[in-house]
Amino acid sequence: MTEAVVDVRELRKTFRVTEREEGLAATLRSFVKRHRKDVNAVAGITFRIEPGEVVGFLGPNGAGKTTTLKMLSGLLHPSAGEARVLEFVPWRRESAYLKKMTLLMGNRSQLVWDIPAADSFRVLQEIYRVPDEQFRATLAELTDLLELQDLVHKPVRNLSLGERMKVEFAAGLIHSPSVAFLDEPTIGLDVSMQVRIRRFVAEYNRRTGATILLTSHYMDDVVALCKRVIVIHRGRLLYDGPLADLAERMAPYKVIVVTLHNGAAATTDLAGYGNVVAADEGRVTLRVDRHVAPERTARLVNDLGDRLADISVEDPAMEEVIDRVFTSEQTTVSA
Amino acid sequence: MIRTYRALFVAQLQSASQYRVQSVLWMLLEVVRPVIFLAAWVAVANAQGGRVGTYDVRDFAAYYISLTFVLQIVFSWNAYDFEFEVRQGRLSPKLLRPLHPIHYAIVENVVWKLTTFIPLLICLVIVALTFDVRFRTTPAHLLLFVPSVALGAALSFLSGWVVATTAFWTTRVHAVSTLWDRGVFIFAGMIAPLALLPGFLQTLSLALPFGYMLGVPAEILRGGVDIQTALVLMGGQAIWVVIFYVAYQRVWRAGVRQYSAVGA
Numbered sequence: 001m002t003e004a005v006v007d008v009r010e011l012r013k014t015f016r017v018t019e020r021e022e023g024l025a026a027t028l029r030s031f032v033k034r035h036r037k038d039v040n041a042v043a044g045i046t047f048r049i050e051p052g053e054v055v056g057f058l059g060p061n062g063a064g065k066t067t068t069l070k071m072l073s074g075l076l077h078p079s080a081g082e083a084r085v086l087e088f089v090p091w092r093r094e095s096a097y098l099k100k101m102t103l104l105m106g107n108r109s110q111l112v113w114d115i116p117a118a119d120s121f122r123v124l125q126e127i128y129r130v131p132d133e134q135f136r137a138t139l140a141e142l143t144d145l146l147e148l149q150d151l152v153h154k155p156v157r158n159l160s161l162g163e164r165m166k167v168e169f170a171a172g173l174i175h176s177p178s179v180a181f182l183d184e185p186t187i188g189l190d191v192s193m194q195v196r197i198r199r200f201v202a203e204y205n206r207r208t209g210a211t212i213l214l215t216s217h218y219m220d221d222v223v224a225l226c227k228r229v230i231v232i233h234r235g236r237l238l239y240d241g242p243l244a245d246l247a248e249r250m251a252p253y254k255v256i257v258v259t260l261h262n263g264a265a266a267t268t269d270l271a272g273y274g275n276v277v278a279a280d281e282g283r284v285t286l287r288v289d290r291h292v293a294p295e296r297t298a299r300l301v302n303d304l305g306d307r308l309a310d311i312s313v314e315d316p317a318m319e320e321v322i323d324r325v326f327t328s329e330q331t332t333v334s335a
Numbered sequence: 336m337i338r339t340y341r342a343l344f345v346a347q348l349q350s351a352s353q354y355r356v357q358s359v360l361w362m363l364l365e366v367v368r369p370v371i372f373l374a375a376w377v378a379v380a381n382a383q384g385g386r387v388g389t390y391d392v393r394d395f396a397a398y399y400i401s402l403t404f405v406l407q408i409v410f411s412w413n414a415y416d417f418e419f420e421v422r423q424g425r426l427s428p429k430l431l432r433p434l435h436p437i438h439y440a441i442v443e444n445v446v447w448k449l450t451t452f453i454p455l456l457i458c459l460v461i462v463a464l465t466f467d468v469r470f471r472t473t474p475a476h477l478l479l480f481v482p483s484v485a486l487g488a489a490l491s492f493l494s495g496w497v498v499a500t501t502a503f504w505t506t507r508v509h510a511v512s513t514l515w516d517r518g519v520f521i522f523a524g525m526i527a528p529l530a531l532l533p534g535f536l537q538t539l540s541l542a543l544p545f546g547y548m549l550g551v552p553a554e555i556l557r558g559g560v561d562i563q564t565a566l567v568l569m570g571g572q573a574i575w576v577v578i579f580y581v582a583y584q585r586v587w588r589a590g591v592r593q594y595s596a597v598g599a
Contacts, residue, residue, distance in 0.1 A: 075427055077592045095433035103431055110428030114350040126342040127434045 003087075005179055005211040006049035006072065011081035012235075013042040013067050041067040043235035044081065054205050054212040056226035056243065060326050064235040065215040066105075069181045072213070073103035085179055099128055102177040106187035109164065110171060111156045117167040118152040121174055128175035135174070141207075142170040145200050162193035169200065180204075182214040186221055198224045219318040233326050251321040254293040256286040258300060259310040268307060273300055282309070287316075339434065340442065347446040355450070362451035365410070366403055366458045372526060373399035377466065388531050394559070396466035398528050400459050401556040405549050407448060407455050409487045413440045414512035417499035421594075430591070437496065444492065471558030479565050484552040486572035491548045493579040500583070503590030518543065524550025528559070544579070547572040 019035045042064040049055050059065045070076040072083055074090035074097065083090060088097035111120045125135045143149060146166045151159060159167060165185070173180070182201070186194040202225055205212055216222055222229060222243065229246060231239040239246060260268060260282045270276060273296050274288035288296045297313055315321075351358060376395045380387045390398070417440075420426040429436040462468075472480075498515045505511065520526065522536075522545035529540050529550040540546045551568045554560050560568065 070427075073431055075430060076594070093430070098431060098433040103427075105427075108424060108427070112346060112350055114353045115346055119346050119349060123339075123342045123346045124432075126339040127432050129433075 003051075004048040004084075005051050005053075005086060006047075006213065007082075007084045008048070008068075008072070009046050009082045010044045011042055011046070011068065011071060011083050012040065012044050012079045013064070013071060013076060014079040015039045015041055040235050042071070042078070042232075045232060045235070045237045047230055047237065047240050049211055049213060051211055052205070052209045053228060054201070054214065054225050056222035056229040057213055057215045057232070058222065058229055058322060059215075059232040062234075063232050065232060066183055068232070069103060069183050069213065069215065073101060073181050074098070075103070099175055100177055101179040101181070102172040102175075103181045104168060104172040104183065104185055106165065106182075106184035109156070109168060111164075111168060113157040114155055116153045116155055117148075117159075117171065120156070120171060121152070124171060124174050130175055134176070138174060138176055139170070142173060145203055146170055147196075162189050165189060165193070165197065166200075169197070173204065176208065178208075178210050180210055180212045182212060182216075184216055185214065186216060186218055194218065194220065201225055219322065223318055231322070231325055238325055246325075247315045247318070247321045248290065250325045251316045252290045253287050253316065254290055255314045255316055256288055256293065256297060256300065257310075257312045257314065258284045258286065258304070258308065260284070260304070260307050261309045268304070270300070340438070343439065343442040344446065347442050348450075351446050351450050358447065358450050359454050362407070362455050363458070365406060366455065366462075369399045369403045369406070369525065370462060373462070373466065376527070390528065390531065393467055393469035394471075394557070395528075396463065396468040397470045397557040398553060398559065400463055400468055401470075401553040402524060402549060403455070403459060403462075405484055405487060405552045405556065407451070408484050409491045409548055409552070411440070411444050411492050411495045412447070413444070413492070413495045414499040414515070415509075416440070416443070417496075418502045418509060418512070421502040426594075430594070440496070441492070470556075472556065473558060475562050476555055476558045476565070479562070479569065480552060480556045483555050483565070483569050483572065486569060486576055487548045487552045489576050490544060490572060490579060493576065493583050494544060494548075497579055497582050497586050500586045500590045503593045519545050519548065522546055523548055524553060528554070530554075530559070541571070544575040547575050 015038070016036050017039055018030075019037050041062075045064075045068065057065050057068070067076065071078050072085055072090050074093040077091045086097065086100055088094060090097065090101075111117055112123075121135075121139060124130075125132075130138070143152070146169060148166060148170055151163050151167055152170075156164060156167065169185070185201070186197050189197065198221055201212065201214070204210060205225075212225075214221065214225060226243055228241065229239070229243045230237065231246070239250065241249075255277075256274060258270060262282065270284050270286060274286035276284060277287050278285040286296075293313055297311065300311060301308060373395055376387065376390070376399075377392050380390065380392050380395060385391055387395075417426075420429075426436065429439060494515070495512075498512050501511050522540040522543050524540075524546055529537060529546050532540055540550070547568070551572060555565045555568075
């Protein structure tokens, strides 16, 4: 087994939060006595990530994704458990570690707003002690990949959200980290900018071999970038394995979409072939058990004959799979 | 480290240049308060035949001009900035870089002082001419003033950081820093020169750190204390710097463990 870049064991983070009920009486009482409650943001998760992997870290809001990333990057001290990233204990925040990793958060800026990004890059060059030649080469590469030519000389506050995110990426990667934690890197961006950022991350991983752990609410990000996903919910690990297997394990059905010729829809009942989940103007969507899908498809083709205009067999949409994972009380599944 | 400081310095200077007017307005606000106290003491002195204790009108002018000058060198806004950074989560990117966040604060401080230095000097010259100032400063006083104001600045900066670092626990450090500022206001020599405080308050002001930030370097600059007294007071400054340096290191270490990276 190769040396894992990220090695997490039974990692936990408990936050103590203050609670009070609404209303004047409760407010006055809270001045004297506060009710505190422990919230397990991360409740003992274990996983490893090998060098060069791009892993999707999935979970609904409040699942513990960002808290985990903050612990792995060194921002937060865990309540219990262990983690090593590149052999370092992250929360010790040794310089040698910080120089090899980056945490990029889609909704946060690390650049100085009032000055052009090019000047912030210079500051980062000195902070990370990047030699001049390496700095020029990295910046040229990032400028090329992210199409930054026109952006780096404008004050950051004059950039659009998408432009700023590209510049943030460059700032976060100017020291050529070998591990990148990306937290919602495409949040709030339009579709075309999302696609560009995805392409960039994939290309960056290919060129540098950097290990990437990525959270996103956009399944397209995950599908485009990650062969492996880790799913957590309420601080616990639900699934760790190939993305392709996630659908098979968590949603053991296929979707057959049947399109009928004009006029045929009204007289054709397809309920006998599977569970009809949608029927609209000659287009019927059926949900069938995964292992009977080929047989049902063949029967449909055979039985419908020339009433059939088109038929397709698909995996359920990834959003649907994930939704099933989160809404069902699944136990930990490891592929 | 010199290269890092140079880069931070250039970036901060560029940032500051966008807010020139704001900087000068803040500086004017800083000058106004001591000048009001100066005017009040001048009125009191004139009503009492020209003196209050050992101070005549021209001594008051020298004291408050020195105090304003020292205030400009010594004072730091970090507690306010720090609270904001912790609450907004803007501290997080800084914590994840291989450079202690205190260095950004040092540079911000220095740049702010530099950008407002010339307008401040102009204001002080006008005040000096208006009140016919008289300094009792000797070359030895000037020599001692340099380390004394440096110790005052270190003390103000480090104590400011200790206060600011409580934001890790409270997230709202404003109340704590306001309380601290009131301490500075009363005991640092702003309301009155330390020598004119009534007995109990004077003892208290010498036991607390505040006077060692402002009042002590200001008195040394105007030549208001003899050299031996100046050296004893500077010893007091050094002790407080050491105390706050140790406190800062401990509080920072504990605070960072406590940091919940709110909002980021």
